[in-house]
Amino acid sequence: MSASGPTSAPSTWPPLREELRGIAPYGAPQLDVPVQLNVNENPYGPSDAVVADVAASVAAATSTLNRYPDREFTELRTALAAYLNRDGGQGVTPDQVWAANGSNEVMLQLLQAFGGPGRTALSFAPTYSMYPEYARDAMTGWVVGRRETDFSLDLDAARELILQHRPHVVLLPSPNNPTGTALPPDAVSMLCEAAGDGIVVVDEAYGEFRREGTPSALEVLPHHRNLVVSRTMSKAFALAGARLGYFAAAKEICDAVRVVRLPYHLSAVTQATALAALRHAPELLGRVDDLRRGRDETVGWLREQGFEVAESDANFALFGRFADRHAVWQQLLDRGVLIRETGPEGWLRVSIGTPDEMTAFKNALTEVMKEIQG
Numbered sequence: 001m002s003a004s005g006p007t008s009a010p011s012t013w014p015p016l017r018e019e020l021r022g023i024a025p026y027g028a029p030q031l032d033v034p035v036q037l038n039v040n041e042n043p044y045g046p047s048d049a050v051v052a053d054v055a056a057s058v059a060a061a062t063s064t065l066n067r068y069p070d071r072e073f074t075e076l077r078t079a080l081a082a083y084l085n086r087d088g089g090q091g092v093t094p095d096q097v098w099a100a101n102g103s104n105e106v107m108l109q110l111l112q113a114f115g116g117p118g119r120t121a122l123s124f125a126p127t128y129s130m131y132p133e134y135a136r137d138a139m140t141g142w143v144v145g146r147r148e149t150d151f152s153l154d155l156d157a158a159r160e161l162i163l164q165h166r167p168h169v170v171l172l173p174s175p176n177n178p179t180g181t182a183l184p185p186d187a188v189s190m191l192c193e194a195a196g197d198g199i200v201v202v203d204e205a206y207g208e209f210r211r212e213g214t215p216s217a218l219e220v221l222p223h224h225r226n227l228v229v230s231r232t233m234s235k236a237f238a239l240a241g242a243r244l245g246y247f248a249a250a251k252e253i254c255d256a257v258r259v260v261r262l263p264y265h266l267s268a269v270t271q272a273t274a275l276a277a278l279r280h281a282p283e284l285l286g287r288v289d290d291l292r293r294g295r296d297e298t299v300g301w302l303r304e305q306g307f308e309v310a311e312s313d314a315n316f317a318l319f320g321r322f323a324d325r326h327a328v329w330q331q332l333l334d335r336g337v338l339i340r341e342t343g344p345e346g347w348l349r350v351s352i353g354t355p356d357e358m359t360a361f362k363n364a365l366t367e368v369m370k371e372i373q374g
């Protein structure tokens with residue numbers, strides 16, 4: 001071996017980590033079709049007023065792009081804290097808020113800070129397929145329990161599993177993706193207590209779509225120093241393209257994540273965009289009620305057609321069961337309607353779009369089922 005490293009070529013090129021070999025990058029198909037109901041986006045684009053304010057804010061930020069952005073994004077943390085206190089937060093302060101490029105990055109940072117070699121993360125399947133990927137990328141052991149057949153959590157069994165494995169991080173989406181299932185009241189406190197010194201991340205990416213009576217974990221944040229409530233601007237705020245996710249937690253948790261974040265990870269353009277969007281929060285969130293109604297209506301319609309449909313507190317519905325779900329997915333796509341082939345075998349997930357998009361989905365599904373049933 002020379003001083004500069006190995007001289008013989010490794011047997012496999014490139015010399016990827018063993019456990020990453022042969023793995024396809026995560027991601028739903030990005031296809032240019034008329035009706036896109038596959039990645040739980042908000043179907044409503046920004047108004048002219050929002051576009052103008054974001055553009056002006058980005059223009060102002062552009063004049064300082066020779067400088068690095070505010071590493072602590074203080075103004076944005078202040079605005080996010082104020083927003084959270086309008087949606088379940090109980091006096092969240094700016095130093096209790098952290099943000100990154102999507103809640104994907106926020107959760108990877110949490111795993112980097114609190115997971116790691118010799119540590120474990122735990123969740124309950126079926127659930128968001130990125131969770132095991134965060135664990136893998138942060139070299140954290142992965143333990144997975146099962147949800148019930150209706151996709152709810154058996155809380156006693158969940159507590160037992162936590163007590164058995166003593167995970168360093170518990171990932172609890174509420175509502176869960178891809179099933180739409182929210183955690184019942186009291187579940188968060190019970191599982192935070194079971195986790196002891198482990199961090200409990202309640203992933204509320206779809207939190208704003210929750211039904212009447214479903215609480216946000218933010219309500220119990222002051223009672224649990226190990227609780228992290230994660231949110232995103234990608235869904236209810238209709239800002240998926242801007243990439244802004246965030247969480248609220250004890251200040252000590254935010255400070256711990258600051259150790260693993262890359263310097264200046266949140267660009268000046270991202271900060272300006274998110275701040276402008278937060279100024280327009282009432283308007284951007286104005287469609288949430290329409291989407292909740294659309295969700296309830298879609299769940300009802302699917303049930304009337306004889307499908308099994310999971311209870312949903314999110315902006316999507318999981319329905320089935322199909323002997324050959326891929327064939328149904330493909331035949332919908334052939335009619336210009338893209339949904340998601342995800343979740344347990346036999347089920348498909350549809351995101352809630354505009355009324356016109358939902359009509360196109362229903363018409364296409366009716367045709368496909370007629371064809372399948374001959």
Ligand SMILES: Cc1ncc(COP(=O)(O)O)c(C=O)c1O
Binds near residue numbers: 103173203234244245
């Ligand atoms: C449960 C859940 N958490 C987190 C995310 C990540 O969202 P983003 O990185 O856009 O904030 C998603 C995206 O679909 C999700 O379904």
